Amino acid sequence: MDLSLLETLRHKIATGKVFSEIFEYFFDHFGEKMEFFDEGEPAKDELLLNLLGQIGGAIFKTERVTLDRLCLMRIEKYNFIHGGMTMNGAVANVIYCDDLQKGILVVHRPKMSPPTQFARFSAEMLAPNLVAESSDFKH
Template sequence: MKPYIEDLKKLKHKLINESDFSIIANYFMDIVEQHPIISNAKIVKNKSLMNVVMAVGESYFNGKVIVSQSRIMHVKNTNFYHGTVMLNDCLSVFCYFEDLKKGMLSIHDSNKDKLFHVRITGTVIGKNKTYVDPYEKNTPTVH
């Protein structure tokens, strides 16, 4: 088993149970730093995930958001996606577990010297299609 698999399981647990999103974000960054997770990933396209990133960006910036330099990585033999994107020239990092239908997005707004975290949750609609809802009402969403 790859050494990061256990850490991804712990990250899943934190996404479900942790209310302090900075703990989730820090744990995710620790995984990326400690393991060659990028070498076990490939660049993919995921329109649903990019749509939710854009929706969160539009909500945060109160209107249209300029998306650039997006990169989504899928870790081989897992249901885990992570990536980076610039939203209105603010570096944003995200992770998402397709099997769990949960993830989070962090936006570093250097103009306000602020780090914004939001949990994202997907809902299965139709046959094998997932709608990722950044405004899920059952869990805290903004810290």
């Protein structure tokens, strides 16, 4: 298994324009190979979970998102997390570079049009002076 191809995937996650092709690359080179799964360790990433909730909310147009059957795997050497889940009952997959804080989520809902939705996402900490305070905000 040539894990160096993860560097190409990381570049595609950060800069690629056609998200379906990025996932196709992932599945062609990694996602269906058992030896790839053997390289990873189970992962829990709070930032990624929060991001998935926010993105899921936008996709499903709701404030409440339920993630079930979440199975995330981390390949530490490449700062790479991948996994599957159901999101509000729909099948979903994520690929994420935790050092870049960038990833792509795919959600498949057969009865919707289009049935498959992709979202690239990133996380960035804002400097305190860039965050507007609301009088309703409680510290």
